[in-house]
Amino acid sequence: MRTPTARAAAVVAALGLAATGCAGGGGTSAGGGRGTVTIAVSADPGSLDPLNALSSTAIFMNGFGYARLVQLGADGTLVGGVAERWTAGLTSATFTIRQGVTCQDGSPLTAEDVAAEYNHIGDPRNASPMLGLSVPFTAKATADPAARTVTVKTARPSPFILQMANLLPLVCRKNLADTKALSRTTAASGPYRLTEAVPSDHYTYVKRPDVTWTPGGADMSAAPDKVVFKVVTNESTAANLLMSGQVNLVQLNGSDRQRLEAARVAHQGIRTVIGQWLFNEAPGHATGDPAVRRALVTALDLAQVGSVASGGRNVAPTNLGETAPTPCPQDSVTGNVPGHDPARAAADLTAAGWARSGGQWTKDGKPLQLTVTYPTTLGPRVTAAVELAAQQWTAFGVKVATKTVTPATVTTVMGSDGWDVAWQPIVVNLPDQLVRFYDGPRLPKGSNFGGIDNPDYRRLSGQAMAKLGTAGCPLWTQAESALVKRLDVVPFATSEETYYGKGVTFRLDGAGPLPHTLRRTAG
CATH class of the missing domain: 3.40.190.10 (Periplasmic binding protein-like II)
Structure with a gap:
C-alpha cells in the first residue's frame, strides 16, 4: 500500500x-x-x-x-x-x-x-x-x-x-x-x-x-x-x-x-455520524442541480435507511460530524432535511425538465443515472443500507450502480468524476476542519470532493474564522445549516458505539x- x-x-x-x-x-x-x-x-x-x-x-x-x-x-x-x-x-x-x-x-x-x-x-x-x-x-x-x-x-x-x-x-x-x-x-x-x-x-x-x-x-x-x-x-x-x-x-x-x-x-x-450523503456538483453531473438533489433525498425513506445502517438504533444527527465533546454543540441539521415524499420528488424533477417514461426519468434523451460510492470499512449494515437506498431510487425511476471505496482508493475515486453520490460521513473534531471538505478546490489541489460552491457557507464560515473559539459557534452553526438546506450535504444517521x-x-x-x-x- x-x-x-x-x-x-x-x-x-x-x-x-x-x-x-x-x-x-x-x-x-x-x-x-x-x-x-x-x-x-x-x-x-x-x-x-x-x-x-x-x-x-x-x-x-x-x-x-x-x-x-x-x-x-x-x-x-x-x-x-x-x-x-x-x-x-x-x-x-x-x-x-x-x-x-x-x-x-x-x-x-x-x-x-x-x-x-x-x-x-x-x-x-x-x-x-x-x-x-x-x-x-x-x-x-x-x-x-x-x-x-x-x-x-x-x-x-x-x-x-x-x-x-x-x-x-x-x-x-x-x-x-x-x-x-x-x-x-x-x-x-x-x-x-x-x-x-x-x-x-x-x-x-x-x-x-x-x-x-x-x-x-x-x-x-x-x-x-x-x-x-x-x-x-x-x-x-x-x-x-x-x-x-x-x-x-x-x-x-x-x-x-x-x-x-x-x-x-x-x-x-x-454516537458518531455514520450516514451522510455527499453529492458531486461538478459540471456534467445531474446532482449539480439543487432540484435533482432535493428529488433524490425526498425519494428516499431516510429513516428506514438510517435504521438499517445503525442496527435499529438510529438517532438523527444534529451536526455535520464534529465529535463530542465539541466546542460548538448547537444543532445545524434539524428541520433542514426534507422528509420522505416521492410525490414531491417527482414534481421537483418534472419542474426541472425531467420526464418519466417506462419507469425511467430522462432529460434531453439521457437517463437519470447515479454511481453511488460507499466505504467498505463501515461494515455490513452500511452495505445493506446502501443497497436499500439503491432499491428505493431504482423504484423511483433512477438507474443506480454502486461502487466501494477503501482507504487506499478513496482519494482517487472521490477526486475523479466517476461518482455522483457518496455515502460519506466526514468526521472531524472542530467545525473549522470541515471547511476544506465543503469549500475551495477539489482534489488534488484541495479536498472539496463534491465541488461544492455554496456562497452562504463561504460567507458564514469566513465570518466564523474571524471569531476566537466558542465566540464563533453561532456562525459555524449557520454555515453548516446553509450546506444542509441546499442539500450539498445530507446527514441522516448516527451509530451508537x-x-x-x-x-x-x-x-x-x-x-x-x-x-x-x-x-x-x-x-
Whole structure:
C-alpha cells in the first residue's frame, strides 16, 4: 500500500476510514483499587508512532502513553494537562508548561520540546497527518525556557488553536528525529509506558510513578497499575470474554449489545455520524442541480435507511460530524432535511425538465443515472443500507450502480468524476476542519470532493474564522445549516458505539475511555 501524503492521510482520517471519531459519553471515574484492567480492541493498532498513527485503535492506545497540553472536558471546556495556563488570539497561542513533567526515561519535557514538536509537524516536508488536525497550517513555535512558555503563531486565523492542542500527543525532542522508532514502543510523556507488544495479540502498559500532569490534576494513585489491550477481532468472542471476566472493557457495535444489556452489564454509549450523503456538483453531473438533489433525498425513506445502517438504533444527527465533546454543540441539521415524499420528488424533477417514461426519468434523451460510492470499512449494515437506498431510487425511476471505496482508493475515486453520490460521513473534531471538505478546490489541489460552491457557507464560515473559539459557534452553526438546506450535504444517521465494562468505571471522549478516569472496581 502506498504511503499517503499528509493531506491524503488527514483526508482518510476525516472520512472515517482510518481514525474513527466517536461522540462523547457520560460517566465518572469514581471507584478505587488498582490492579490490572484488560481492554478488548477489535484490531491491531499497526504503528503506534504518535505523530503518524491514524488507526482508531492506535489513537486510543496512544492516549495512555502520551500527555496533552490541554484536555477538553465533558462540557467542551478546556482543562489543563501539561500546560498549567494558556492564552490565545486568532493567530497565536501561548502555553505555560508545568514544572516536573518528564518522559519515561526521566528526561524533562520542556517548552523547547513542545515548540520543536509543533515545528516538526508544521513543516510540510515531514508529511505528518497531524498537520491541520492537531497543529494549525502555517504554525511556527518558539520557546522561552526561563518562562517555561511555548508561543505558537500562524499566518492565518486559527480560531480553535487551543482546542487543537487537545489532539497533540507530546513527545520529547530527541524522539522527533525518528518517530517511526516508536511504532512498537513508547517514549511516554503520559501516565503509562508500553512494556510488551505482541502484534495481533496483546499490548501491555504499566503505570508510571508520580505522574501529576493529568487533565485537571486527576489523582492517578487509584488508577490501574497495568492496562492490557487484548486484540479480539470477533465481537461475539469479545462479549463472551467480558461475561467470563477475562476482559474488563469492550466496545461493541453489533447484536451482542442486546445480550449484555439484558445481563445488566454497565455501559456508556457514544454516537458518531455514520450516514451522510455527499453529492458531486461538478459540471456534467445531474446532482449539480439543487432540484435533482432535493428529488433524490425526498425519494428516499431516510429513516428506514438510517435504521438499517445503525442496527435499529438510529438517532438523527444534529451536526455535520464534529465529535463530542465539541466546542460548538448547537444543532445545524434539524428541520433542514426534507422528509420522505416521492410525490414531491417527482414534481421537483418534472419542474426541472425531467420526464418519466417506462419507469425511467430522462432529460434531453439521457437517463437519470447515479454511481453511488460507499466505504467498505463501515461494515455490513452500511452495505445493506446502501443497497436499500439503491432499491428505493431504482423504484423511483433512477438507474443506480454502486461502487466501494477503501482507504487506499478513496482519494482517487472521490477526486475523479466517476461518482455522483457518496455515502460519506466526514468526521472531524472542530467545525473549522470541515471547511476544506465543503469549500475551495477539489482534489488534488484541495479536498472539496463534491465541488461544492455554496456562497452562504463561504460567507458564514469566513465570518466564523474571524471569531476566537466558542465566540464563533453561532456562525459555524449557520454555515453548516446553509450546506444542509441546499442539500450539498445530507446527514441522516448516527451509530451508537457502546462501551461495556465489568469491574471498571471510566469516562469517554472522542477516542474512547480516558486513561485518567479509568478505575478498577469489584465485579
